[in-house]
Amino acid sequence: MKEKFNQIIESVKTARRILITSHLDPDGDSIGSQLALKGWLMDSGKEVRIINQGKIPSKYLFLDEEKAIEDFDSAKAIDWSADLIFVLECPNLERIGEVKKLLKEGSKVINLDHHPDNSFFGDISYVDTQACALGGIIYGLLTSAGYHLDKRIATQLYAAILTDTGRFRFSNTTPEALRIGAELINLGANPREINNQIYYNSSNASLKLLGFLLLNLETFANGKISFLVIDQQTMEELKVSKEDTEGFVDYSLFLKGAEVGVLFTQKNDSKTKVSLRSQNSFDVSAL
Amino acid sequence: MKEKFNQIIESVKTARRILITSHLDPDGDSIGSQLALKGWLMDSGKEVRIINQGKIPSKYLFLDEEKAIEDFDSAKAIDWSADLIFVLECPNLERIGEVKKLLKEGSKVINLDHHPDNSFFGDISYVDTQACALGGIIYGLLTSAGYHLDKRIATQLYAAILTDTGRFRFSNTTPEALRIGAELINLGANPREINNQIYYNSSNASLKLLGFLLLNLETFANGKISFLVIDQQTMEELKVSKEDTEGFVDYSLFLKGAEVGVLFTQKNDSKTKVSLRSQNSFDVSAL
Structure with a gap:
């Protein structure tokens, strides 16, 4: 894998304009990793842009002080193309959505991922399914390049690993995840601040909604399945939006003995969003 | 500090009967640490008992498969005394409560702690305020003694550090906390199982109570102070007990901008228990 890192570092040396992108609706691992990668590339004197399709959730905005991450949807007329493109955490190129339009003939694609369903697309594929998170891979790449991680980049990578491991x-949550976490704290990442920004930053409306959900929790199959249900009328009464429900499906598994948790979000008379979580080895993606 | 560890290891060698105790109403750090310490001492051929005043919360029972921890209150007629006594996480001997009755003339006392208010009582005092948790000190002691930590003991110490750092x-949450965590995972501690046992193990009644609290959350001082209030009647209606409210004060700080959180538990007409938490450097113990 060291050899692959060297190939990537060489590709960066000869590149002038670099695009970093990731899957639709980027998550904490993708956002922290993209920002840390950009920090290294900017300090290497490159012209760099991060463009994803989908806004970043507000709880991650503190990672992006310079507002570097652009949303393709709200910047449709992008007249810009890169000679090198980092594609993070995507099984294939389709997963970057509309951002694909920015790829020009001859752009070199570097595919970085830690998921086993990766199709090894791109000119260089670095897929490490043993890595704790993409943030762990970026940590390895940046340190291999001899780059000095400052507090800002340590914070971005800590957030990436923290969110992808579900708070360790x-x-x-491998020994590697915690060892890298220890190094990032040494470099200035502050676990308390990062946890507070991401997990202790709810709106009053969002907490009331959570209260409503828990008070009305229903169970099924001797408590092995638990349901949280929100309807449109309650959402309107509590003045909450879709973003306020993010991550709430996790609470369905707080119940002792619950193996599968379901969050039903009733959008209108004909549409209901169903979110699933499983506790142990139960594969909800197979449903 | 290495020198102190050697003194403790020497004291253990010459001891025959050893008592391990800790403060009233033991917490996760104290429970995990006591059990790990007992494992080492038992394997060193000693007669060992763990006796505290106060029951251990049910979420920690999985750490004590052999039901080794005894509650002084429910075993009053203890006709037993030790020649060596480990006192864990206590600022002074008063904090072990009634267990003090088990100290006999000439018993050697070893005082292990990581809190700055420790009064350095005992024959050997090992107080390391830089340690991440008592679990970190016990890890250092056991590895200094050349003891091989098995999965059970790694689990006990992981739980100790995890709970004392508030889930890292x-x-x-120092680099040491995560580095030791990494070692304990290598030795068999399973972060998912341990987190599930401690944090994802609520009763249905307890979740309903949390729902009620959040739905009725009140704020004060421009949202800097948040209140959760439970009255006796609601507790009876939801069929919850005192133990079901454990840790709920933490939810008062989920609110964005909340600096101080308060949980009021109204016990009867004349008595209300007040639990406080602060977000940053606000010292609630000064109130």
């Missing part, structure tokens, strides 16, 4: 809880 | 969030 999911099965990707 | 509080200011004691």
Whole structure:
């Protein structure tokens, strides 16, 4: 894998304009990783843009002090193309959505991922399914390049690993995840501030909604399945928006013995969004 | 500090009967640390008992498979005394409560702590205020003694550090906390199982109570102070007990901008329990 890092570092040396992108509706790992990668590339004297399709959730805005991340949807007339493109956490190029329009003939594509369903697209594919998170791979790449991580970049990578491991809880909470976390704290990442920004930053409306959901929690199959249900009328009464429900499906698994949790968000008479979570090895994506 | 560890290891060698105790109403750090310490001492051929005043919360019972921890209150007629006593996480001997009755003339006391208010009582005092948790000190002691930590003991120490750092969030989430965590995972601790046991193990009644609290959250001083209020009647209606409210004060700080959170538990007409939490440097113990 060291060899692959060297190939990437060489490709960066000869590049002039670099695009960083990731999957639709970027998450914490993707956002933190993109920003850290941009920090290194900018300090290497490159022209760099981060463009995704989909806005970044407000809880991650603190990572992007310079407002570097652009939303393709709200910047449709982008007359810009890059000679090198980093595609992060995508199984294939389709997952970057409309951003694909920015790829020109001859652009070199670097594919970085830690998921096993990656199709190894691109000119250089670095797929490490043992890595704790994409943030772990970016940490490895930046340190391999001899780059000095400052507090800002340490914070971005800590947030990436923290969110992807579910606050050091999911099965990707490997010794590597905690060892890199320790190094990032040494470099200035502040676990309290980062946790507060991401997990202790709810609106009053959002907490009331959570209260409503928990008070009305329903169980099924001897408590192995738990349901949280929100209807449109309640959302309007509590003055909450779609973003206020983000992550709430996790609370369906707070119940002792719950193996599968479901959040039903009733959007209108004909449409209901269903979010699923499973506790152990139950594969909800197979449903 | 290495010198102190050696003194403790020497004291253990010459001891025959060893008592491990900690403060009233033991918490996760104290429970995990006591059990890990007992594992080492038992494997060193000693007669060992853990006796505290106060029951251990049910969420920590999985750490004590052998039901080794005894509650002084429910075993009053203890006709037993030790020649060596480990006192964990206590500022002074008063904090072990009734367990003090088990100290006999000439018992050697070892005082292990990481809090700055420790009064350095005992024959050997090891107080490391830089340690991430008592679990970190016990990890250091056991590895200094050349003891091989198995999965069970790694789990106990991981739980100790995890709970004392507030899931790797509080200011004691030092690089050491994560580095030791990484080692404990290598030794068999399973972050997912441990987190699920401690944090995703609520009763239905307890979740309904949390729902009620959040739905009725009140704020004060421009949202800087948030209140959660439970009265006796609601507790009876929701069929919840005192234990179901444990840790709920933390939710008062989920609100964006909240600096101080308060949980009022109204016990009867004349008594209300007040629990406080602060977000940053606000010292609620000064109130």
